[in-house]
Amino acid sequence: MPSEGLNPSDRPRLLRDLVEIGSDVWRSRDLLYQLARRDIRIRYKQAIMGLGWAVLMPLLIVSAGLLIRLAMATASGSTLPKGAIAGIMVKSLPWAFFVGAIGTSVTSLTANMNLVSKVYFPREVLPIGTTLAQSFDSLIGATAVTLILAFLGVQPTLALGWVPILALLLFLLTLATALFLSCANLFFRDVKYIVQVLLMFGIFFTPVLYEPAMLPPTAAKLAMLNPLAPLIEGLRLAVTQGHSLLEPLTQLTKHGVAVVWQPWYLAYSAVWAIAGLVASATLFHRLEFVFAEYV
């Protein structure tokens, strides 16, 4: 294979791998585009609901969230707080994206078995392609949510500038997970079943339907350990409360004053996303050449 620039063997191995992955993926950008397009077309071509697909999942999450929150409010004898609907709505999108992208990319290598065993191309494009296709769905969902939020009277603020940053971090974190799991599922076919179960129950361990401040302080801190939690909570705070994520935020709860946001929460998620992506992309790349023998 031809390689440009410096003699690649002079660089440390990790860097060399990353450069290789980068140039492989860049060279396959047309393939990536075609694969994502294929996934999107298939999803919208035959589905009766068409574009409604992209909205259905967030809609279900929102309904489930409202039901639970209503039940909690009734049990404690209070009423549903005003921002609850908007908050759940905003948070349903990233969760739907994560679940959708992981759900489809786990099997992205095994579902394309005949390609993997017979045609050469950088295999990274398969999980990346499914994640991109899911991003398209989420963009449609985001458009719908934006309209509803405007209807609910949520005012745009400067804090909306955080949305692309959070979206990018979420994308990287999802990609890292997708690369790792698709690779794992190729070697161990039961990984997809484990992932299904984890995704089903994951919603309880991720602050989608609830806010960490509703939990006792220790549990709230533990909830933020989930790398998805700061991204999802950050999105809610930025969009519905116009909170700048560089400032800490405290809130009065039943347990007293609770810290709802710390700027380093974001750094924590960013580290997970970037380090995770480097690690899983490298693992994927190093195992790539035995895929055809195991698939």
Add this chain to the structure above:
Amino acid sequence: MADAGVRFENVWKKFHRGEMHDSLRDLVPALARRLTGRSPKPGDLAEGDFWAVSDVSFDVRPGHALGIIGPNGAGKSTILKLVTGILRPTRGSCAVRGRIGALIEVSAGFHPDLTGRENVFLQGAIMGMATADINRKFDAIVEFSGIEEFIDTPVKRYSSGMNARLGFSIAAHLDPEVLIIDEVLAVGDFSFQQRAFDRVRELVSSDIAVIMVSHQLDRIAELCSEALLLGQGRVMRQGSAAECIAAYVLAPAAAPKANGRSDIPVKLHSLSLPDVAARSGDRICFTITGTVAPGGLPSWVEGVVITVRSAQNGRAVFSTSTARVGTQLPEEGSFELTVGLQLNVPAGIYAIEAKVWDRERGDSFPGPASYLQVQAGVDFTGTVQMNPTMSLSRSLPSRPGPTG
């Protein structure tokens, strides 16, 4: 690229028979070794491992075509996968320089729900074409496939022939420096096969490096100058295409299978052709030496049977025997049989086999064999010599012309 080409140096590839390990317990140590870059010495075979390719070396330069032939499971496709980079060798080195175009599984990337048009872009991208290139070549691809009217129909409604034609057309419009062909020339109907073959011939003659796997030996003979005969992963023969094809076709005859019989009444030792090259229509002579076992010639011996096979398809084009010609073998002792044949056959590679035939059991004892390369003769082309005669007589015009 001036130095495009494929170079294999002592390439070995290990495979595992049966199920791959799929428990974490087995994988973790292997993974750890791989990640730390300390793979075990890949030389030894663990239980259940076998060499799918062992010690294969070759070099294909631009303008050259290498044919790879051999029975199923000989390692042909594994070699192609090593060339394309799908697999990496266990030992040895595979160096490929230049853009690879592979005519393998030409419709593997098709999605049944997408239309032909959408699949052209998808499959083209999978084969490594840029979207802009596909855009540019789209009309040519569709025209080549001959399915213009169905290009906006989902591929699931295509017949398998249409599917293969579209796939081949996409692959045929790759612009490779190294071309890999695996058994794709037998797609579509007769006229499409002709068109596909012409296209491949055009690619082969365009100064690129070509590696081709096929069971259609006549295609190999026509396109490739050199060949590699594989058997169970090993190189059985490497050299001119004619030589390898003949060796492949002769292999079953050469295999020592006396069907467990020890009562061999006539042993045939050698079949010697004075020259392996001849022309259509030539008369050739060769000798077969043998010995009749002490104890006499049993009545069930038909005599020496001579079979001429076309190496292109392995089919017998001619067969005769001493009994049919009316030559009697001696009752005992060694003999030398001289055979003359008129080569009323088209150009090609032919295998000549000699056997002893048991007329009662319908069984034969293997004997020596050789091959012959027949070049196109002067007075005919085609598949049979019909000994043409022609005579010309001037006939008077039936009607006088206007001036005469």
